[in-house]
Amino acid sequence: MEPLLSVAGLTKRYGGRLACDGIGFTLDPGEVLAVVGESGSGKSTLLSLIAGEVAADAGSVAYRMRDGATRDLDTLSLVERRALMRTDWGFVRQDATQGLRMAVSAGGNVGERLMGVGDRHYGRIRATALDWLARVEIAADRIDDPPTRFSGGMRQRLQIARNLVTAPRLVLMDEPTSGLDVSVQARLLDMIRGLVAELGLAVIIVTHDLAVARLLSHRVLVMRAGRVIETGLTDQVLDDPQAAYTQLLVSSVLAA
Amino acid sequence: MNPPNPAVARATVTVSAGAGYNFAYLDEGTKRMIRRAILKAIAIPGYQVPFAAREMPMPYGWGTGGVQVTAAILGAADVLKVIDQGADDTTNAVSIRRFFTATAGIATTTRTAEATVIQTRHRIPEAPLAEGQVLVYQVPIPEPLRFLEPRETETRQLHALAEYGLMHVKLYEDIARHGHIATTYAYPVEVAGRYVMDPSPTPKFDNPKMDDCPALQLFGAGREKRIYAIPPYTRVRSLDFEDHPFRVQRFDRPCALCGAEDVYLDEVVLDDAGGRMFVCSDTDHCETRLAEPRLAETRLGETRLADGHTGEAA
Amino acid sequence: MYVAVKGGEAAIDNAHRLLAEVRRGDPAVPELTVAQIREQMRLLVDRVMTEGSLYDPDLAALALKQARGDVVEAVFLVRAYRTTLPRFGATEPVDTGAMTLARRISATFKDLPGGQVLGPTFDYTHRLVDFGLADAGSPDPAAEAEPEADAAACPRVTDLLGQAGLLEPSPPDEGAPVGDLTREPVDYPADRAVRLQGLARGDEGFLLALGYSTQRGYGRTHPFVGEIRVGAVELAFTPEELGFPVSLGTVALTECQMINQFHGHGAVPPQFTRGYGLVFGQGERKAMAMALVDRSLRAAELGEPVAVPAQDQEFVLAHCDSLQATGFVEHMKLPHYVDFQAELELVRRLRAEHAARAAAPAPASDESPLREAAE
Numbered sequence: 005m006e007p008l009l010s011v012a013g014l015t016k017r018y019g020g021r022l023a024c025d026g027i028g029f030t031l032d033p034g035e036v037l038a039v040v041g042e043s044g045s046g047k048s049t050l051l052s053l054i055a056g057e058v059a060a061d062a063g064s065v066a067y068r069m070r071d072g073a074t075r076d077l078d079t080l081s082l083v084e085r086r087a088l089m090r091t092d093w094g095f096v097r098q099d100a101t102q103g104l105r106m107a108v109s110a111g112g113n114v115g116e117r118l119m120g121v122g123d124r125h126y127g128r129i130r131a132t133a134l135d136w137l138a139r140v141e142i143a144a145d146r147i148d149d150p151p152t153r154f155s156g157g158m159r160q161r162l163q164i165a166r167n168l169v170t171a172p173r174l175v176l177m178d179e180p181t182s183g184l185d186v187s188v189q190a191r192l193l194d195m196i197r198g199l200v201a202e203l204g205l206a207v208i209i210v211t212h213d214l215a216v217a218r219l220l221s222h223r224v225l226v227m228r229a230g231r232v233i234e235t236g237l238t239d240q241v242l243d244d245p246q247a248a249y250t251q252l253l254v255s256s257v258l259a260a
Numbered sequence: 261m262n263p264p265n266p267a268v269a270r271a272t273v274t275v276s277a278g279a280g281y282n283f284a285y286l287d288e289g290t291k292r293m294i295r296r297a298i299l300k301a302i303a304i305p306g307y308q309v310p311f312a313a314r315e316m317p318m319p320y321g322w323g324t325g326g327v328q329v330t331a332a333i334l335g336a337a338d339v340l341k342v343i344d345q346g347a348d349d350t351t352n353a354v355s356i357r358r359f360f361t362a363t364a365g366i367a368t369t370t371r372t373a374e375a376t377v378i379q380t381r382h383r384i385p386e387a388p389l390a391e392g393q394v395l396v397y398q399v400p401i402p403e404p405l406r407f408l409e410p411r412e413t414e415t416r417q418l419h420a421l422a423e424y425g426l427m428h429v430k431l432y433e434d435i436a437r438h439g440h441i442a443t444t445y446a447y448p449v450e451v452a453g454r455y456v457m458d459p460s461p462t463p464k465f466d467n468p469k470m471d472d473c474p475a476l477q478l479f480g481a482g483r484e485k486r487i488y489a490i491p492p493y494t495r496v497r498s499l500d501f502e503d504h505p506f507r508v509q510r511f512d513r514p515c516a517l518c519g520a521e522d523v524y525l526d527e528v529v530l531d532d533a534g535g536r537m538f539v540c541s542d543t544d545h546c547e548t549r550l551a552e553p554r555l556a557e558t559r560l561g562e563t564r565l566a567d568g569h570t571g572e573a574a
Numbered sequence: 575m576y577v578a579v580k581g582g583e584a585a586i587d588n589a590h591r592l593l594a595e596v597r598r599g600d601p602a603v604p605e606l607t608v609a610q611i612r613e614q615m616r617l618l619v620d621r622v623m624t625e626g627s628l629y630d631p632d633l634a635a636l637a638l639k640q641a642r643g644d645v646v647e648a649v650f651l652v653r654a655y656r657t658t659l660p661r662f663g664a665t666e667p668v669d670t671g672a673m674t675l676a677r678r679i680s681a682t683f684k685d686l687p688g689g690q691v692l693g694p695t696f697d698y699t700h701r702l703v704d705f706g707l708a709d710a711g712s713p714d715p716a717a718e719a720e721p722e723a724d725a726a727a728c729p730r731v732t733d734l735l736g737q738a739g740l741l742e743p744s745p746p747d748e749g750a751p752v753g754d755l756t757r758e759p760v761d762y763p764a765d766r767a768v769r770l771q772g773l774a775r776g777d778e779g780f781l782l783a784l785g786y787s788t789q790r791g792y793g794r795t796h797p798f799v800g801e802i803r804v805g806a807v808e809l810a811f812t813p814e815e816l817g818f819p820v821s822l823g824t825v826a827l828t829e830c831q832m833i834n835q836f837h838g839h840g841a842v843p844p845q846f847t848r849g850y851g852l853v854f855g856q857g858e859r860k861a862m863a864m865a866l867v868d869r870s871l872r873a874a875e876l877g878e879p880v881a882v883p884a885q886d887q888e889f890v891l892a893h894c895d896s897l898q899a900t901g902f903v904e905h906m907k908l909p910h911y912v913d914f915q916a917e918l919e920l921v922r923r924l925r926a927e928h929a930a931r932a933a934a935p936a937p938a939s940d941e942s943p944l945r946e947a948a949e
Contacts, residue, residue, distance in 0.1 A: 083421050090425075105429070109436055112429050119432065120425030126435055126501040148436050281658070310759040315653040320901025322908065345912045352908055354582040382912045400902065411888055413762050438924060444916035463916040483898050485759035509919050527915055541912055 006068055008033045008206050009174060014053050014063035016046075023049040025230040026063065033173065034204040038221035038238065040211055040253070046230040047210045051176050054208065055095055056085060067174070090120050094167030094175035098182060100159035103166070104151050110137060110162055111147040117170045136165040140195060157188035161195065168199065177209040181216060193219050214257050218242055226250050284331040284364040290314055294332035294487070298478060301489035306451030307419070308402050308486040316482065323356055323381060324482030326398035330360065330379050333394060333478075339367045341375035346383035346524070346541035353381070372544050382445075384466040386523045386545040389475035391492065397460045399481040402488065404448040404458040424456050427499060435504055444509070450497045451490055464498065465508045465524050471496040515540045518549040597642050611635035620826075620855025621645060625896060626652025627756070627775050628659075629825050629854050646777075646896050653897060666810040666819055667747070670803055670829045670852075671730050677804040677856075680731050682833055688728030693804060694856075731801040732831045732848070741833065741846045762888050769871055769887060770864075774852060776894030778860045784884045785866035792882040795869045796835035797849060803829045804856050828853050830861035834869045836876060847876060 007030035014027040024046045031037055039047045052058040054065055056077060068074045070092060080088065089095070097103035104113050114133040115123075123129050134144055140161035142154075151159050160180055167175060180196070181189040197220055200207055211217055217224050217238055224241050226234045226249070234247040245251045282288065297311035316324040334340070340360055344353040348370040356379060357368050369375050372387040381398040389395060405415045408426050418426065427448060434442040447464035451457050459470060460479060470477060470490060477490040490496060498506040514521045516537045523545060525538040540546035598605065612619055612635035622634040626649045634652055641647030677693025680686055692698075735741035745766075753768040760768060773781060788795055806826050810819040832849035849869030851861035866884075873885040883889050893899060 086421055086423065108429055109433060111436060112433050115432055116425050116429050119428040120423065124428070124500075124502050126432060127503045129432065129501075130436075287658075310761070312756070312758050315657040315756070315897070317654045319650065319904065320898045321903075321905030322901065324901075345909045349582040350909055351582050351586055354586055358583075381908075382910075400905070412892075413888065439927065440920070440924075442920065444920050445913040461910075461913050463912055465916070483901055509916060524912070525915075526911060527918065541915075 005032070006074060007031055008035075008068050009054075009208075010064075010066040010074075011054065012064050012066075014050065014065065015061050016049055016053055016058065017061050022230045024053060024060075027225075027227075027232060028063075029225060029232075029235065031174075031206050031208065033206050035223065036200060036205075036207040036209065036221040038209050038211060038217035038224045039227060040214060040217050040224055041227035042212055042253075044229070045227040047227050048178055049230075050227070051178055051208065051210050055089070055093075055176055070173075090117055091170045092172050092174065094172040096160070096163050096167055096175065096177040096180050098179040100151065100156070100163050103163045104159060106152050107150060109148045109150055110142065110154075113151065113162060113166050114169050117166065121170065132169065133165075136169055137162075139199070140165045141191075155188075156184050157192060160184070160192055164196065164199070168203065168205075171203065172205070174206045174208075177207060179211055180209070182211075182213070196220060214242060214254065226253065281363055283336070284334045284360065285317075286314065286328065286331045290328075291332040294328055297487045298329065298332065298489060301478070301487050302476070302491050304455070305490055305494050306449075306455030306457040306488060308457075308481075308488045310485055311487050313482045313485040318355065318359070320483035321400065322352060323379070323398040325480030325484075325487070326379050326381070326396050326482075327356060327359065327480075328482060329396050329478050329480035329487060330377060331364075333396075334360070334364055334366060334377060336364075336366065338376045339369050339374055341369050341372060341378045341544075342380075343378070343383060343385070343542075343544075344381040345526075346385070347543040349543065370544050371548070372542075382461050382463075383524070383541060384462055384469045386520075386540075386542040387548075388469075389473060391474040393475040395473075395475050395477045397462075397477065397479045399458070399460040399479050399486075400483075401446075402458055402479065402481040402484050402486040404446075404456050419455060422454065424450075427456055428501075431499060431501065431504075435501070441500065441504060441506075447506075448499050450499060452494050453497075456499070457488060457490075463509065463524060464506070467496070467498045467506070468508065511538060513538060515546060518546045520545065520549055597640075606639055608632055608635045608639060611638050617856060618643075618645065620853070620857050621778060621860070622648045622652055623854040624857055624860065625649045625775055625777065626656065628652050628656045631855075646900050650897055663811060663813070664752075665822065666812065668807045668809065668825075668827070670807055670827065671733070673803050673805040673807050673827070673829075674824075675728060675803060675805040678728060678801065679799070680801045681799040682731060682801075686731065686734070730803075730831070732833075735800070735833070735846065739843075739845070742836070742848060744848070760891060762891075763874070764887060764891065766868075766872070766875075769891060770850065770852075770868060772891045772894060773864045773867055776864075776890075777896035777899065778857070778863065780894050780896070780899075781863040781867050782859060784870070784890065785863035787882070788866050788870050788884045793870050793873065793885045795832075795849065795866065797866055797869065798833045799862070800831040800833040801829075802831075802858055802861070803827075804858070826855045828855065828857050828861045830858065830865045832862070832865040832869055847872070 009031040011030070012028045014024055015022070016024040027046075027050055029037065039050060041047045049058065053060050053063075056065075065077045066074050067077055067088075069088075077085070095103065105116070108116070111130055111133040114136050115129040118129050118132060130147070134147060137144060137147060142158055142161055142165070146154070146158075151162055154162060164180075177196075181192050184192065193216060199205070200220070207220070209216070209220060221238045223236065224238045225232055226241065226247070228249050234241055234245065234250045241250060242254055245254050284291075286294070294311060297309045301307065301309045313325065313328060316327055318324060318327065330340070340357065342348065342353045342357040342360075344350040347353065348357075360366060361368060372378065372385040372389075375393065377394045377396065378385065378389075379396040379398070384395065403412075403415050405418060405426060408430055409415050409418070418424070431441050431443075434440065443464065445463045446458050446461045447467055448456055449459055449467060449470065459467060472493055472495065473490070474492050476492055479488045481487070500506040509524075510522075511525045515523065515525060517539050520540055524541045526541045528537050528539060529535070530537060612631050615635075615638065616631075618638060619631050619634045622637060622645060623629055623631065625645075626634065626637070628634075630652075633655065634648065637648040637651040638645075640651060675688075675691055675693075677695060678688060678691045680690065732741055736743055753765060753771070755764075755768055755771055760772070764772070787793070789797070804827070806824040808824050809822040811822050812819045828851075830851040832851070834847045834849055836845055836847040847869065849865035849867075849872075851864030851868065853861050853864070867890060870884040871887050871890060873880050878885075880886060
């Protein structure tokens with residue numbers, strides 16, 4: 005079967021610095037790929053390139069659309085691109101204030117994508133929002149509160165609901181749990197794992213935390229200084245790292 | 261350059277522009293530019309066409325957009341009506357009517373039925389408009405999304421991509437917060453199934469009159485430099501939800517002067533003990549009814565049929 | 575019995591006549607002449623010309639008289655007059671390097687060719703009210719200076735720095751048409767020429783505050799005054815029929831060149847960057863504020879993050895025009911009672927619903943005179 009996403013030769017330069025150097029990989033439906041590395045490895049840039057927020061200097065990203073046709077994302081018009089980001093793709097940001105409308109209620113945040121694709125029944129939109137708030141374990145009586153009154157963990161859960169409401173097939177996540185308390189992180193990761201399995205989502209998750217990679221991903225891409233150092237099945241790479249840098253990363257993880 | 265003639269300058273204390281100005285004040289080149297913008301606007305109903313608004317002798321915010329549109333389309337045979345808040349005699353309407361009397365010498369009227377061009381601020385006349393009439397609206401903020409997204413670069417994109425989810429989010433928030441959509445004037449509409457438009461600060465009561473109207477509707481925003489249009493017989497739909505449909509205000513008493521029902525009323529404060537009375541906002545409508553009650557009743561009967569336009573029952 | 579209010583026309587006429595009377599003031603006091611305003615309120619006249627975008631000191635002075643001294647009203651009169659004037663072309667760019675200097679200072683060098691020429695300035699006065707000015711009198715004649723040999727003796731600071739490559743060069747003139755925001759609406763993002771035009775016409779107070787904000791941390795640009803020049807420049811115009819430039823005369827200008835720090839990166843070596851201000855007559859405060867905001871608006875082009883109002887060209891250009899601002903602010907005086915009526919209806923209804931919810935479980939009958947019904 006054709007992969008859902010194919011990335012080839014993706015390259016980005018900032019001045020003299022090579023942020024991403026010829027990155028390539030494929031992603032199958034329902035597959036979770038973790039991109040791990042330390043700060044400055046280029047992993048967040050890679051996500052921005054895939055999402056089309058930053059223009060690549062070289063390389064291509066191809067995606068199999070809902071109608072089965074595989075399209076090079078460069079060939080999509082702006083309308084198609086934005087429609088894709090609003091329906092078939094999700095992007096959960098590290099900073100929830102960037103991924104939510106902070107002045108809009110939780111219900112409005114979840115309902116926006118539905119209204120963006122033409123839903124015009126207030127009652128149904130609200131019911132769907134309530135359903136999703138329950139799935140991300142946000143109390144129903146918070147539906148009319150703006151996320152300014154939510155904790156960090158709640159904001160991330162709201163962001164997830166906002167992205168998943170249109171049943172996307174691919175979700176990008178940029179360090180979704182960093183900055184949260186450890187117990188909150190654990191709960192959030194567990195929830196993400198459940199939803200991913202239940203909905204058959206393909207996910208690319210960027211993280212510096214190997215434990216997150218191990219918990220959520222099938223495969224892992226280890227990046228350093230813009231390059232892929234090692235790639236493979238998560239358990240294999242983390243249990244038996246081949247590259248010296250990967251060995252260093254794995255051995256540096258503090259025992260819990 | 262010669263120093264300006266003090267006599268001419270003194271004359272401009274009042275609205276009269278005196279000799280030396282073109283018909284309807286604007287030079288022909290400017291009128292052509294504005295008419296080109298108007299044609300483009302008619303070709304793309306509800307789309308805001310940028311135009312090079314000129315500095316006018318009245319301040320921005322006081323109708324310069326409407327005045328420029330009217331000046332660009334006026335001909336010597338036109339009959340002009342100018343209203344503000346539905347009345348011909350409010351100060352700004354008086355001022356604008358005088359401007360055109362002085363600079364164009366055209367006939368003016370207070371009778372809606374006799375006018376060929378009607379310039380209006382904040383109301384649509386109660387009497388249904390006819391083919392061949394032009395209604396020119398004065399618009400302060402043409403962008404319906406402006407208060408949700410202050411950046412022009414962003415709202416331009418949203419219109420181009422027909423991304424109006426944000427507008428509906430606002431309506432959703434209103435219902436969640438108040439139980440009702442809280443917009444009572446400048447109520448956003450969808451034109452010809454494509455562009456979302458701000459009808460200018462007319463009360464939502466007037467929105468139905470824009471739908472399938474036989475007259476040409478032109479909108480001028482001078483300070484913001486935009487012109488837009490609704491061609492005759494165009495579908496204009498007020499945004500709403502299926503389960504929270506658009507509703508107009510209804511007054512449950514008639515005009516205290518002429519007895520008209522189903523019209524928009526002004527609330528007049530009579531004393532400081534809470535005494536109030538309600539009278540027609542549309543002064544021509546009121547006076548017409550008072551002068552010829554039988555004729556007005558027929559018209560009112562037609563008005564009752566559907567959303568404020570004559571013809572077969574909807 | 576209530577009678578609908580009439581008489582708007584008569585009221586307006588009376589208001590205008592009263593205005594004319596109040597403008598004249600006490601008839602026993604001598605009437606102001608245009609020449610008096612032009613000569614003795616010159617800085618005010620300069621400001622009206624700059625924001626009115628029209629160089630005509632007599633017209634600006636007359637406008638001030640008609641406007642009873644209100645700057646924005648006077649600018650309005652000048653701009654409205656300007657709209658009616660035919661355009662017969664554009665002059666050659668003025669050469670401020672060849673300016674006949676009345677004043678020339680630089681903060682970046684202690685001394686420089688041509689020296690620091692203080693000229694007529696308030697800068698070093700002590701702001702003590704001079705009650706002697708209440709009486710008529712003639713000032714002592716000012717000292718005469720040696721006439722300047724030639725303008726080349728006063729090279730521009732920016733040229734001096736530019737020769738050594740220390741200052742970014744001015745963008746080359748490729749002969750492309752220059753935008754004119756009085757002829758076409760501004761299309762964001764606007765290029766620098768259009769932005770500068772908007773700033774030149776912009777309200778001095780607004781730009782002063784924005785410039786001040788950049789100095790206080792809202793988008794710092796490390797400015798230095800490279801040079802301020804005040805004086806007369808020649809206007810040259812090339813009529814189509816002649817094919818060579820002829821002199822139209824001179825205009826008085828104030829030019830401010832700010833030198834700002836730039837953090838060079840990658841292949842680009844560090845260079846100072848520029849901010850530019852230009853106004854009619856003597857208007858240093860405005861020229862300096864304009865230069866600060868000009869540099870600030872170049873943030874995006876220079877790779878700096880755009881984070882504060884002074885860097886946001888949509889915010890600055892949309893709000894710096896005093897006529898647009900005053901028009902919209904003051905238009906609130908116009909009747910808005912139709913829309914207010916709509917709001918009253920909604921608030922009354924919401925209050926009734928609120929009261930009903932508080933009083934009884936079942937909704938009470940509507941007390942307000944207005945109600946909603948499906949159409």
